[in-house]
Amino acid sequence: MYDLQKIRNDFPILGREVYGRPLVYFDNGATTQKPRSVVEAMTNEYLNVNANVHRGVHFLSQQATDLHEQARETVRRFINASSVSEVIFTRGTTESINLVASSFGQAFIKDGDEIIITAMEHHSNIVPWQLLQSRVEVKLRVCPVSDDGRLDLDALARLFTSRTRLVACTAVSNVLGTVNPIADIVRMAHAHDVPVLVDAAQSTPHMAVDVQSLDCDFLAFSGHKVYGPTGIGVLYGKERWLDRMPPYMGGGEMIGKVSFEHTTFNVLPYKFEAGTPDYVATTGLACALDYVSALGFDAIGSHERSLTAYARQQLSQIPGMRFFGPSDDAVISFLVGDIHHLDLGTLLDRLGIAVRTGHHCAEPLMHRLGIEGTVRASFALYNTFEEVDLFIAALQRVVAMF
Ligand code: PMP
Numbered sequence: 001m002y003d004l005q006k007i008r009n010d011f012p013i014l015g016r017e018v019y020g021r022p023l024v025y026f027d028n029g030a031t032t033q034k035p036r037s038v039v040e041a042m043t044n045e046y047l048n049v050n051a052n053v054h055r056g057v058h059f060l061s062q063q064a065t066d067l068h069e070q071a072r073e074t075v076r077r078f079i080n081a082s083s084v085s086e087v088i089f090t091r092g093t094t095e096s097i098n099l100v101a102s103s104f105g106q107a108f109i110k111d112g113d114e115i116i117i118t119a120m121e122h123h124s125n126i127v128p129w130q131l132l133q134s135r136v137e138v139k140l141r142v143c144p145v146s147d148d149g150r151l152d153l154d155a156l157a158r159l160f161t162s163r164t165r166l167v168a169c170t171a172v173s174n175v176l177g178t179v180n181p182i183a184d185i186v187r188m189a190h191a192h193d194v195p196v197l198v199d200a201a202q203s204t205p206h207m208a209v210d211v212q213s214l215d216c217d218f219l220a221f222s223g224h225k226v227y228g229p230t231g232i233g234v235l236y237g238k239e240r241w242l243d244r245m246p247p248y249m250g251g252g253e254m255i256g257k258v259s260f261e262h263t264t265f266n267v268l269p270y271k272f273e274a275g276t277p278d279y280v281a282t283t284g285l286a287c288a289l290d291y292v293s294a295l296g297f298d299a300i301g302s303h304e305r306s307l308t309a310y311a312r313q314q315l316s317q318i319p320g321m322r323f324f325g326p327s328d329d330a331v332i333s334f335l336v337g338d339i340h341h342l343d344l345g346t347l348l349d350r351l352g353i354a355v356r357t358g359h360h361c362a363e364p365l366m367h368r369l370g371i372e373g374t375v376r377a378s379f380a381l382y383n384t385f386e387e388v389d390l391f392i393a394a395l396q397r398v399v400a401m402f
Helices: 004-009 036-049 059-079 093-108 127-132 153-159 182-191 279-295 297-315 341-350 363-369 385-401
Strands: 087-090 114-118 139-143 164-170 196-199 218-222 233-237 255-258 263-265 321-324 331-336 356-358 374-378
Touching: 036 059, 036 279, 059 087, 059 233, 059 279, 087 093, 093 127, 093 164, 093 196, 093 218, 093 233, 114 153, 139 153, 153 182, 164 182, 182 196, 279 297, 297 321, 297 331, 297 385, 331 341, 341 356, 341 374, 341 385
Parallel strands: 114 139, 114 164, 164 196, 196 218
Antiparallel strands: 087 233, 218 233, 255 263, 321 331, 331 374, 356 374
């Protein structure tokens, strides 16, 4: 039983009003709201446990370390990694991808090599590779997107050459809601002996992820998009790659022995975790992953898919409606006639509806679509059909103004 009212009670913010109207929060692709259990677990840790992890002999430090390492085990289970050595805590998807670009780049990418990305990537899976270009002459080859918002897999197959060193691809587009066939892409890349990095920022909140069955080599996600705190995320990497990659940052925690002449590095995953980690956020993240796991992705996915289909069907009744992408997942991007996306978003806000407008950190995709931006409604496990009705009514009012 998917008890939506009970679920909503877990998220106090959903009960608030904006401009004297009930809040309808449809900006979940940007960040999700937090259940009370996540906030309480973090507050409890600050109030009752707080001590720096890993280095202390004293009681609190050991308790904080236990919570932190249990959180790593929770993440391992959530993505079905084979070992906690493969679970690196980062600040989020962006840092995870930068880590791979920097460290994998240093170890495995030489002048003349190539990396394949796609035309629907978020800036955080484009710019780190461009930064790498300031160190080595690496060419970015870009898999095109069709008019209906899907990757052209035949074109992708033709992009591989003997110089391809990595494929970096999003699991779900944050603009189009396209769910990409990651397992097929991994198989295609592995047939060329090329590893694959998956940007799972938009998939982890909506569908189960199993890194072993996907067989991906790296996978990145952010805690805040999956009902956890900000400032914490994960990089999964296969041990056989991580072992051969140099550290990303230097400092405490990531070392074995240090002298002025020579420093050795810690074992995985600590080699990639310099400095004091956000050990309170890891507790919050684990709590959030437990929360979604208890509901189950079958139930979450089925609720979100019917909500998305209903919203899209209702939106399609509005004259001048233009959709961008297939909305396989809980994301709908649209424009109405030639009304500017910012005008739509601003007026919707005044009616209590929170949506996102703009290029959604995917400017190259906007160029491909020949637009400047869209309005994006993105749904979460706590959204309701009544909220969709409020959104549609508000949008009809706004459109009528033009
Ligand atoms: N990739 C995708 C597909 C995203 O949607 C986002 C967030 N909008 C990111 C990467 C970056 O995530 P973060 O800002 O949490 O690092």
